[in-house]
Amino acid sequence: MDWKHNLNQLLGNATELVRKGQLADATRAIQQALGGAFANPATATTAPPTGATLRSTGPQPAPQAPGAATASRWRTGFASADVEDAVVSDGPDKGHPGAGPSHSEPPAFAAPKATTGRPAELPGSFTRVAFSYPGAPQDHYYLYVPPGANAGTPMPLVLMLHGCTQNPQDFATGTGMNAAAAPANALVLYPAQPGSANPKGCWNWFRPTDQQRGAGEPAVLVAMAREVMARHPVDSRRVYVAGLSAGGAMAAVLGREYPDVFAAVGVHSGLQAGAAHNVMGALSAMKNGAKPGPAAHAGAHQSATSALPPRPIIVFHGDADGTVHARNGEQLIDAALASAIGGTRNVQQEEQTGRSPGGKSYTRTVYYRTADSAGPSAPGKTAVAEHWVLHGGGHAWAGGHAGGSHTDPGGVNATREILRFFLAHPQQAGR
Template identity: 65%
Template sequence: MDWNLNLKRLMGEATQLVRSGQLADATRAIQQTLGAAVARHSNEPTPASAGATPLQAPSPAGDEAPRWRSAAAAQDVEDAVVIDRSAPTPQAEPKAPTAPRPAANNHPLAEPPGSFTRVVFTHADARRHPHHYHLYVPPGATAGTPMPLVLMLHGCTQNPVDFATGTGMNDAAAPANALVLYPEQPHSANPNGCWNWFRPGDQHRGSGEPALLVAMLQDVMARHPVDAQRVYVAGLSAGGAMAALLGREYPELFAAVGVHSGLQAGAAHNVMGALSAMKNGAKPSAVTHHAADAPSLAPPPMIVFHGDADTTVHAHNGEQLIEATLSALATAPDGGQTTVETVHQGQSRGGQSYTRKVYTVAGSALSASTLHSTVVAEQWVLHGAGHAWAGGHAGGSHTDPRGVAATQEMLRFFLEHPRAARD
């Protein structure tokens, strides 16, 4: 059955159930339809650019488990070492080191340089225990030298190793001497491994998943020398939607935000709203503002990638992300800023055409040496691309190897925007 027709039928049935007071049945009907859609996409042959569906609303626990990448698929990422810091066991050394390496810092439980480690993490306010994250420490990490840190949020049906493999962010981060943190969403929190970007309890600072993710970030910062002016967050699909939320709720923490195939912060507040936003974009009435206790600061600069042939998350969502950032800048309490749009057309090495829109602060100098400090947003519209990480590695899920190098462009944008440059 055509998905649009199926969605229309679903919304009608769910509406009738809600009107009759059968809220649980309405939710179950939506979840079952989504589960069927996921199975359909999994069984249909699709081009690499189309991807599968890494962003879904929650499905019943009895649904088929998400497809995790095999060890062979993740062969380009160093085997992870699990560290449980609640136990007195000494940490493992990096795999087959060729020469002695200095410790990243003097903390006895800091992961060593050149490692990609799965860490057991406990947090007093977390609803589920324990949680895990993967941390990449670059080979050049040395004691006392602050490093940039990139928080990477995977999409639905993915895990940190899969996401690291597909994006290639570890390899890109090594020359920049940057740490990369990959939180892992447990299936007890969402059966498809999605970040719950559409739930009100997970949309505000100091609570839910935003608080958990920031706690993981602070855990890394307590054990490694991190440059607090160069902390960034990026994500794909559901992870992109959560990255946008973190940027909105913690503008004093994140220097810049990257969203690939995601939605703007607060685009939905329930499953039905999530479905609507994914297919058509968020309704203006659905988007909420900062939490009452969030700092009154201008939003972090944002870079957005979105395929205009994305049938999972409509490309209008990418436009809304940019519009929300520019609108927030124009009304910022510390002085509104107007912007100028510059449009560039290009083509990736793999033959994918794109339109890149760069937004700079009006009246700023536009010389090559100063342009980066005036850019507040970039939008990359990937023509003919579906729901997949552009320029990603074929060994990871939901990637489009022929696309533009989203990882390199995102990291370039991040490093051009230390937080001090906009304070």
Template identity: 50%
Template sequence: MDSKALPDMQEAARLTREGRVTEATALLQRLFRGEASPGAVPKAARPTGTVDPTARLPRVFDVEPETGEVKNAVPPPQAAGEGASSWSGAGMGRTAPSPMPEALRGMLDHFKQGGLAQGTAGLSSSFAPGGFAANQAPLPNGARFETAAFAGDAGNLGYKLYVPSGYRAGQSVPLVVMLHGCTQSPDDFAAGTRMNTLAEEGTFLVMYPAQTASANAQRCWNWFSPSDQLRGKGEPALIAGATRQVMRDYAVDPHRVFVAGLSAGGAAAAIMGAAYPDLYAAVGVHSGLACGAARDMPSAFAAMRQGAAGRTPSARGGEPAAGGTARVVPTIVFHADKDGTVHPSNGDQVIAQAGAAASGKLPARVEQGQVGGGRSYTRSLYAPAGEAAVLEQWVVHGGGHAWSGGSAAGTYTDPRGPDASREMVRFFLEHPHPAPAQG
């Protein structure tokens, strides 16, 4: 990003924090059109001694991509869960909301490269907060989709857990942790990815942690906040804690615990792989960003628009587990080349970051393919000499910001792309953890 734009980005962040979202949006529109800035907007006057009654509410807005119209400038608290299928996050909020502004997803939708219509044929139509899938497929006989919660030092985290009909208490099974994107819910993400269907076929558990409006008003995982990029802190501690709780409550094979996510959830999955390589055997990142790609709002804007500064962002993650050693965490990445919300170069950076622990260069084998009646793709496999691939990258040609091969029953899905869910599960099961943490 041009350094001349930084003051305008900082000014937009200040306006957003103050709830002056219309002014912030107008400033950013001028910035990305290349127009000269009119200068900083003065702070609104307030009588001495008065208190803004909404000062502690998360400030967020959504922007209509076609018109730039600001919607839901300060959404009412009760609206956070409307239309969220059977999921309710009531009481699951963090002890305190993140200090980072919650405006990223809505603002950046307006600045999609090439416009929303480009490369989005087949995508679900509901992009607004609360626009979750309402139609839930009936459960197979004996299967369960349970609501639960984890409580820890970092706060509380609600989640849903799919238990397939073939699960038996004495038989260890894999666990896949799925981190939804902004505005989504566990039910919506399950419907769109069809991961529960695969769990039923392969007999594994699927956990869907749920972000709430008290932590982020758009229900985004706070991947851009430094305090949510570290082992034992913030959201990573909560997600890891919930993962371990499921491992204690069910017969989970510790060698086969995996994490994946979409968009902000994909960035959070990359963070979990960097912060907890002893817990997660492999990682799936769909339309996401590398760990440490941003540290604040301006750098998050820049990373989403053009990739993180520098060739490869530095993974934060914190210290590894006691006695742990660095390893290449097997990682599979899906990203569409027409994604106008998270620039495709971020997928390259996820792969580069994941491969940084390799002792030598990882040669790539590149394949081209085509989904029958759907999109073409490029698949790159990175493997040490004479060994199986530890990194896998899928570039979906012509697709947008959506889960490839997903179902139209959920939001942010592209049914015409290769089946990301099935390919991730296949990749995960090929990469059990060589030495998982115990307990």
């Protein structure tokens, strides 16, 4: 029996278990299926690059996060761990203490505990910061403070959401965002998803209670950002969110639910907000893209800030991604354009092709409002959306560092381009 047939059979078994309500057994079946699929020598990675170390390091020394030892092992390209963005039970995981409260709906904008009077982190530091929020298992995040923070000038803040099996230190290393943020004098916040909230450290982007403003993980993540804003001089017009894979999907949720907080969104190898509402829907969306329906379209969700236009978005996706189909990147852009002021009839585009220094080709398409007739490169022009298709790219952060997991060092520098896009899109008054 070949591996593809075996994969389909195991996933079929998992589907049947979900229908019967045997969620824990379904999770194990899906894990077995996904692990077996990548036993294929054509897609498996067996060894790190020559001269590489097996330890994830950050730009500056920081205490090791709990569980980081297992999350920082080498995984590149299509390694088996890359496909586990949806491998969780659909509901609180009773096998992990404390998981239940993480899916309750904590009060919107509830203040984090025990932060009053705590000194701010020093300029030039990358620090593990204790954090507490009512009913949530998240107990810490990592914060990068640029060397220029002592100037007292309000700084941009970038919220970075790691993918499954990753942790903040690993993600900081792989993306190199701290080094990129230093010249821009930007703070970088890396929330940590504990195993008690998800066995693989994934953000639960597909659970209904984790897709709502003022509830679940979105409320916790915004509370972390607000805590940093309360303790450091942050420019509230320049707060951004980006993520990889499951983190990218959660970034899309935050952009939809909190347009009053985040000025722009970056999604690398992720999915649109509302792409799924349960485990099987998540697997289907990852494989083929989200199914058409009201929940999958921007503008279908109503909230206290629904009158605000959607935030500008930059999307990176490999067209050979075997974990999250490239159709998901297209759907992110389609949703952004459909929700743009005046809809797609008022949007024009410019396309360019190129090749990274590492030899990887890409197509970059910039979408801008018709009123900006001079195009996105003209002075004062701003883009509605930007889409990078990474030709031959898999499920990995383009242009990332080999010292981190889920990276493609030869790709175009996604970190630099995302930060460039963010800084060009401050929050506009009344928008």
